[in-house]
Amino acid sequence: MSTDFYTSSILPHAGIIIKICRAYTDSQEDFEDYYQEACLQIWKSRTAFQEKSKWSTWIYRVTLNVCLTLSKKSQRKNYTTMHNEASVTNNAFENEDLNLLYDAIKKLSEVDRAIILLHLEENPHKEIAAIIGTSANNIAVRINRIKKQLKELLDGKIN
Template identity: 40%
Template sequence: MTEKEFITAIQNHTGIIHKILYLYVDDPEDKRDLKQEIQLQAWRAKDRFRGDSQFSTWLYRVALNTVFTFNRKRKISSTSLDSAAEPIHHPAEKTERSELLLRAIKNLNDVDKTIVTLHLEDYDNGEIADITGLSKNNVGVKLHRIKEALRKKLNEKAQWTN
């Protein structure tokens, strides 16, 4: 991949970086820093992109690894669903239910958050397995459990607000 092709690919897939930052990082300054760090890490690793998978799959992996490393170093703990005071800003049209879903997803552990996010992005279980390093069957089982947990959390929250 040439330098120009790489830059174009990053620009075409910048939404991936924004989604990951939205889900895993709360501080706006950290988001700016991490966006640059993800691009830098991708640039450093560009020669290792062999084309065995889609560029988006490879970029997800680079971005997630960069964010996880940052969070480990900073020992950032996720906020609970009930104590999330800051409103969520997402480019898509929002409804109260989608707000609750996004907050619930943000409250998941890193692996579960990654799995459900990739699923919502229409990645199949095999691609999710490639990105996360889990087996395809394990992804399927985890995805089912995550969906059930989210459904339960949303139903509890809906009953609580009614």
Template identity: 60%
Template sequence: MSNDFYTSSILPYAAMIIKICRAYTNTQEDFEDYYQEVCLQIWKSRNNFRGQSEWSTWVYRLSLNVSMTLLKKQKNNRQHLDSGYLPSEVSDEPRAFTEDALEQLYSAIRQLSEVDRGVILLYLEEKSYQEIAEIIGTNPNNIGVRVKRIKERLKKLLDGKIN
């Protein structure tokens, strides 16, 4: 990957990519793997960008798709191993970030479905319902209802009312 491409086409969107990768990982190591894979896939797929949307929308969609794919691969790999030897949640490994309140929010977000994680991340980035619908691949009317339900679930998770 050329330094020019990274500087001009990935670096301006690094914060967005970091947020997405962070929402789909529990450890610093996984976070770094996801971030690297997203950047690699952006570079490998750059010629597939047709300009039918904004570059940022395309990067968002690709970042979400890569993160969801990696998460599914991890889940599949865990199912093939003897689950008796695996902890249900990795807790001894260091977290990617240390701020308590922010970590609690990301912990709650990680408990959402894969698609809901993407929706709430886009909402937190102040994307319009139309933009979120384009990135997720659904209709804008569904996004408003979905955001409301996700907020209610996050509130319950953060208040400790559900696990």
């Protein structure tokens, strides 16, 4: 991957990639692997981008697909190996309140997790609907339900 492509096409949207990867990982090591794989896949698939959506939407889709794929592989792997939950000290995992929010987000279904992450990125309902494949009204209703569910999880400090 060229430095120019990373600097001009990925780095301005790194926040999207970071938030999605953070929502699907439990350690800094996994986060870095997911982030690196997402960047690689964005670079590999750049020629498939048809400009039917915004570049940021394309990055979101590719990153989400990477995270879902790696997450499924990790889940299969965790059936046979014990997961080490050693504390990881790193910028992405230091903020306790943020950790609680991500823990709550991880309790959501994959679709709800994707919707709330897009919402937190301040994407309009219409764009979220296009990515998810539903109507903007449906997204508005789901966001309200997701917020209530997150509030309940956070009020109970996650179980």
